[in-house]
Amino acid sequence: MTTHVRLSNSLIGFSLFVTVSWLIMISPLAAATVEEIALLKSNNREKLLVEGARKEGKVSFYTGLIVDQVVRPVKDAFEKEYPFLQVEFFRGNSERVAQKVLTEYQAKRYEVDVVSGSAATTMVQRAGYMQRFFSPHLAEYPPELKDAKGFWGSTNVYFMTLGYNTRSVKPSELPKTYDDLLNPRWKGQMMWSTSRGSGAPQFIGNIFTTRGQEAGKAYMQKLKQQNIAKSTASARQILDLVIAGEYPIAIQIFNHHAYISKTAGAPVDWQPLEPVTATNNTIGLAKNAPHPYAAMLFLDFVLSKKGQQVFQKSNYLPAHPDVPALQADLKPGGGRFKKANYLSPEILYDKGNDWVDYFEKEFLR
Numbered sequence: 001m002t003t004h005v006r007l008s009n010s011l012i013g014f015s016l017f018v019t020v021s022w023l024i025m026i027s028p029l030a031a032a033t034v035e036e037i038a039l040l041k042s043n044n045r046e047k048l049l050v051e052g053a054r055k056e057g058k059v060s061f062y063t064g065l066i067v068d069q070v071v072r073p074v075k076d077a078f079e080k081e082y083p084f085l086q087v088e089f090f091r092g093n094s095e096r097v098a099q100k101v102l103t104e105y106q107a108k109r110y111e112v113d114v115v116s117g118s119a120a121t122t123m124v125q126r127a128g129y130m131q132r133f134f135s136p137h138l139a140e141y142p143p144e145l146k147d148a149k150g151f152w153g154s155t156n157v158y159f160m161t162l163g164y165n166t167r168s169v170k171p172s173e174l175p176k177t178y179d180d181l182l183n184p185r186w187k188g189q190m191m192w193s194t195s196r197g198s199g200a201p202q203f204i205g206n207i208f209t210t211r212g213q214e215a216g217k218a219y220m221q222k223l224k225q226q227n228i229a230k231s232t233a234s235a236r237q238i239l240d241l242v243i244a245g246e247y248p249i250a251i252q253i254f255n256h257h258a259y260i261s262k263t264a265g266a267p268v269d270w271q272p273l274e275p276v277t278a279t280n281n282t283i284g285l286a287k288n289a290p291h292p293y294a295a296m297l298f299l300d301f302v303l304s305k306k307g308q309q310v311f312q313k314s315n316y317l318p319a320h321p322d323v324p325a326l327q328a329d330l331k332p333g334g335g336r337f338k339k340a341n342y343l344s345p346e347i348l349y350d351k352g353n354d355w356v357d358y359f360e361k362e363f364l365r
Helices: 002-026 034-038 045-056 067-081 094-106 120-126 136-140 200-211 213-224 235-243 255-263 292-303 305-313 345-363
Strands: 058-063 086-091 114-117 153-165 190-193 229-231 249-254 268-271 276-286 340-342
Touching (some): 058 292, 094 114, 114 292, 120 276, 120 345, 153 200, 153 235, 153 292, 190 200, 190 235, 200 213, 200 249, 200 276, 200 340, 235 255, 235 268, 249 255, 255 268, 276 292, 276 345, 292 305
Parallel strands (some): 058 086, 190 249, 276 340
Antiparallel strands (some): 153 249, 153 268
């Protein structure tokens, strides 16, 4: 009798074990948190993400990228890859994207899944609203193009160079180094933008971080004597003024803008000064993402070589080191320049105000 009871209890215990194990197998992440999904590294990771994403049906993307040039192509390519998902997006500059996220979170409205922008992810992260994530594709990126803590990866890169009017500047007299900008020939002949995001303050940041504060300030005092024209216009608009012949040289313009205009027949080209000022557009996962499975599929896609090729075809400069620009020499190692100084989102966030203050004090007063 005792043996029978013990056997029955053992069978009951075994039955409960089998039942619980079966439930876990059929729904391994049924109650998974955003963090657990974001850091998932199992062998069947993609399968689990796809299964979860099918139930979510969409992903919400807040970005500073240009809609018609790259956001829609990325959306179309991703939805073709995952036809059961729809990408909804909001577009604004980094400050606008960050402010929208912060406003929503303060109101406990969790609507965004993926945040992207040159500084947006850092601003949101500093507020405590970004989630660390794992993507197998990030292993292929160099340290300067991914966050050491796992809060962001990079979609594309930007390189700031000189832009010049080919009718006004002879190849033999073109500045090749930063010190060449001090040549009396160029006094009053150059122009730059006052924009914090892509103008003179970033130029100053590149000089300070590569030469050091003391030597950097000494150089900037010499450059100040060149009477560089200033404008609140964007880097793109500054380049257009150079194309129109207003000034021979623009300092701190996007090299791919000059390339695009040149291929369209404009009398313009670009010249790198090494180390070239470089920045990157970042992308990451919101802390309380409402569609975390779909969001991780989206992040994986954008960071993959296949997703990066969408940026390439859109005339952006892909961040992935193995995906060249359409015009290969627009990126380091492509033939025109080798050295680039990446001003990370954290450096821009922490030091940006200092560079703006220095510029305003020394160049605007």
